[in-house]
Amino acid sequence: MGSQEVSTVDWQGKHVTVAGLGVSGIPAARALHERGALVTVVNDGDDERARAQAAELEALGVTVRLGDGATLPPSTELVVTAPGWQPDKPLFAAAAEAGVDIWGDVELAWRLRGTNGREPAPWLAVTGTNGKTTTVRMLASILQAAGLRTAAVGNIGVSLLDAVLGDEEYDVLAVELSSYQLHWAPSLRAHSAAVLNLAPDHLDWHGSMEAYAADKGRVYEGNTVACVYNAADPATEDLVREADVEEGCRAIGFTLGAPGPSQLGVVDGILVDRAFVKNRQKQAQELAEVSDVNPPAPHNIANALAAAALARAFGVEPAAVRDGLRAFRPDAHRIEHVADIAEVAYVDDSKATNTHATEASLAAYDSIVWIAGGLAKGATFDELVTGAAKRLRGVVLMGADRALIHEALTRHAPEVPVVDLDRTDTGAMSEAVEQAARLARPGDTVLLAPACASMDMFTNYVKRGEAFADAVRARAGTSA
Template sequence: MTGPLEGPDAPDAPDALNALDLAGRAVTVAGLGVSGISAARALARLGAAVTVVDGGDGDTQRARADALAADGITARLGDGDTLPPGTELVVTSPGWRPDSPLFAAAAAAGAPVWGDVELAWRLRGTPGASGAPWLAVTGTNGKTTTVRMLAAILDAAGLRTAAVGNIGTPIVEVVLSGQPYDVLAVELSSYQLHWAPSLRAHSAAVLNLAPDHLDWHGSMAAYAADKGRIYTGNEVACVYNTADPATEELVREADVVEGCRAVGFTLGPPGPSELGVVEDLLVDRAFVAKRQQQAQELAQIADIAPGGGPAAPPAPHTIANALAAAALARAFGVPATAVRDGLRAFTPDAHRIARVAEIGGVTYIDDSKATNPHAAQASLAAYDPVVWIAGGLAKGATFDELVAHAAGRLRGVVLIGAERHLIREALQRHAPGIPVVDVDRTDDAAMTVAVRAAAGLARPGDTVLLAPACASMDMFAHYGRRGEAFAEAVRAGLPA
């Protein structure tokens, strides 16, 4: 038996355990999802004795457990609360709540708890692992788009990179892949940041802050604090949103490397140490020699992937995402031409401001990925007039601010999902004159009914927008399937 894990777990000494030999250690992995399976296999390859625990015991979990058994990994199903005897380290999947009994048992046993991101960060110093610097992105909304834009810009600069973290390939796999990456574009959720106290990014951005996942974090203050962890130890730039003072406050509170700068992004003309917009140009006044007097053109707004089809301009929040991505790339020394070329090459994700069709002069937009009020508000702000399809699982969110902001743009509203009454009540308070159709069904035909109702409310020149402001799991397997159902229903109404 090896001795206890050595080295501090506190964030003020992040590198002490990077090259830790895990061979022979008893490690428990919490969760049989994608990140849990990735962590378990990586730990097993490093010689750890791995047990995966999961509260589920269905066909999916059993199939995954059988696959892990071939790698010598034990899985314990149906009990995610009990700590296996002898556990020296717990590696958790992002979604496991901090108050889970498993973690209380780990604390009692003196076993540290790491997230998959923490594991990846600490393994960067092991032989064969990628020690490439990280450019990190978090925020309530826009993370995936920004990280994909950032990766496209880095690629256009000729750098070997990958979009990782809360997106694409699990970050542990990338770090241990043996590939000679120059830099990684890393999306981080508040869950992942909570369990990653040792993370030290080259540069990082918090795009925005709005209430989300408060059932997990316990309060808005705790949620913001976990988001703010991304700035700790930044070396070159802490990128923030000038339109969201909470993000700037996180920068002010951050403990960074001496010389690290605060860099803002804005949809208006930028001041010194900011990136922004002048007429139809994205410009940089942060990473230029004489930022008090000069600016560098980076790209045209037209270079950004459009938000509603080839003739439509990008939505304001898409422009903001592009500026944040550009700021991180410029912090890494990327030339202006690569920003332009990367934004031109970028392809938006499915179900994020995706134009489905135009029928009878009405445009149909799929933004199923708008799973909280903040995301839906940004989406609604891009269109006018709008017939809005909304509803689902609220996750503890409220909708008064969203409805109050959007009321002047709404032609009508179609409500779906288990907690649609919360949006209906907000509409009654803040937009009582807006026509509302309530779809009181959750079967496979519900989205078809909703789209037909929306088409009946819309007029030529309007946009029918699926931006639910809610999670999808009450009716669909995930937000992607919800968006697919919307697109299928729209296309069913196209002329033969």
């Protein structure tokens, strides 16, 4: 299916099973029911919230089966799944055996584009292990600065179904896609797409690094204008080489160094474009200054270059790239400066839930007191500690798997002082900040970049970041 072709499916009377209630399942069930499909929703959980959601759908005429997500309902002709459901679920095995297609929420949104009578907007898609949300929001800011009607959608929290079926008209959509979503999106064909980076993550879901990378690489399939890759991460360029794209689609790299032809990069503090210029062998177009990127940490400059590449692929003028980057404000808990106390900066990067994100975070500062720990999710920390050792003034460890980080520090940075907090209650964060402040010297940065998930102590990374910020502000108040 070409990039702008609209799928025509006769939904009337079609038996569709929707796997999972929640942010994607409920909109999918509603949309399919409105188009005449006979919808059955299956859900593993049977709690009070699920029963309330089920009652709302049942009032519309949708069948809901709670507490049994394993069995394929009779007569099912299509399964539409929530992105988190693992591929080895018995429901999917039964569907495959019966020859029933399995779509994700992204695939359904792609197939339903244009069915409300509107011209479907092209998609500029972003995936990668880290930086997706920031890059998509930067991209949307640039597109808006160019006067285009757009929205940041997908895995970012705004339902793609709502975007493609709602009343709002868009010129282009900035779409964040997870590996889960891409796994179940066989016919997606973006205008242009970027894979920001690849590092081991969600391997329990995908089964192997190869399968994880292959799902990420699906974002390039059928691209019409540009496949944007990270010149510092050869695995992303390999995915471009393997992709089956439309004739004339170009490989566009981004680099923190001086760009070669068909790349965007950085020269003397300026973001420059040698890809979308008339003579890319000899010319470069200035787009913005590094100081226009907020914050100007190296990995965030890389995000800005990827966003700029996608915008330029869509024909956006250089001035809009600069204006969009200047207008962009990062989400909370992503390299967020909380306060300066006694000439020490306190930075919240609670969103750094894996080693790859934390490596980028640690690289942004010269002298760090690092607060880390939580649920390791099978990660190892030797490489991370080896790369950061020279920057570490001290380390404060907390959380269930802190011993794994402590062992890596003992092996690779034995001279760095470590405070090991033997407590996993939520109040531990206040003590962690206090201990970090004791280790810090003027000019240092106290950095919360846990390299681990948060659920051993906090509901999510947001709550963890808020606890850190609250503890820092309380300290700022007492030292004012």
